[in-house]
Amino acid sequence: xxxxxxxxxxxxxxxxxxxxxxxxxxxxxxxxxxxxxxxxxxxxxxxxxxxxxxxxxxxxxxxxxxxxxxxxxxxxxxxxxxxxxxxxxxxxxxxxxxxxxxxxxxxxxxxx
Amino acid sequence: xxxxxxxxxxxxxxxxxxxxxxxxxxxxxxxxxxxxxxxxxxxxxxxxxxxxxxxxxxxxxxxxxxxxxxxxxxxxxxxxxxxxxxxxxxxxxxxxxxxxxxxxxxxxxxxxx
Numbered sequence: 001x002x003x004x005x006x007x008x009x010x011x012x013x014x015x016x017x018x019x020x021x022x023x024x025x026x027x028x029x030x031x032x033x034x035x036x037x038x039x040x041x042x043x044x045x046x047x048x049x050x051x052x053x054x055x056x057x058x059x060x061x062x063x064x065x066x067x068x069x070x071x072x073x074x075x076x077x078x079x080x081x082x083x084x085x086x087x088x089x090x091x092x093x094x095x096x097x098x099x100x101x102x103x104x105x106x107x108x109x110x111x112x
Numbered sequence: 113x114x115x116x117x118x119x120x121x122x123x124x125x126x127x128x129x130x131x132x133x134x135x136x137x138x139x140x141x142x143x144x145x146x147x148x149x150x151x152x153x154x155x156x157x158x159x160x161x162x163x164x165x166x167x168x169x170x171x172x173x174x175x176x177x178x179x180x181x182x183x184x185x186x187x188x189x190x191x192x193x194x195x196x197x198x199x200x201x202x203x204x205x206x207x208x209x210x211x212x213x214x215x216x217x218x219x220x221x222x223x224x225x
Contacts, residue, residue, distance in 0.1 A: 032212040041221075043202055043218045043219050045216070046213055046214070049213050098143070098206065099160055099168060100155075100157065100204075102147075105154060
């Protein structure tokens with residue numbers, strides 16, 4: 001079983017739609033959860049970072065963590081064409097070692 | 113504030129050659145992670161350097177190596193290049209060991225022919 005599973009999509013939505021992106025993970029020892037956005041041929045950009053279960057909101061973005069289900073989500077409200085990118089979930093353990101374990105990414109296209 | 117920089121942007125090598133990739137962290141960041149993003153495989157952890165030492169290595173052969181310099185910049189070396197080493201190589205930095213938010217550079221695209 002892979003450590004992190006993410007539906008690769010592609011996902012196509014109309015402008016203004018609410019987008020839901022999801023990942024599941026296998027090991028309950030994971031403690032930190034992140035979402036990155038990657039535009040074509042660019043490096044990933046950190047969008048959201050959460051530690052505990054629950055919701056974290058930043059503008060149009062909401063990250064949700066459910067540790068009991070080992071399930072993390074990213075919601076994008078009022079999606080814009082500029083949100084078209086690949087979204088990567090990333091998780092890591094506690095302790096001193098901080099290397100991230102990434103999902104394969106979901107490619108999102110927001111149509112005007 | 114300048115972000116993470118990587119050089120070169122593109123690198124084309126022949127199978128069997130060696131490649132050297134460089135990463136300069138955000139000012140004040142002391143920890144450097146290297147990742148490989150190959151088509152269809154996603155981002156995979158390669159190496160972690162902190163305070164000049166290799167702290168952890170991913171599931172990659174020893175021909176992937178590197179170092180970190182006193183100014184915290186880092187170098188990734190790939191020896192005996194194979195075709196499957198063709199990928200985007202990304203470095204990410206954090207201000208200090210223990211923090212989890214990693215900030216990525218734009219990457220070096222390595223093509224092995």
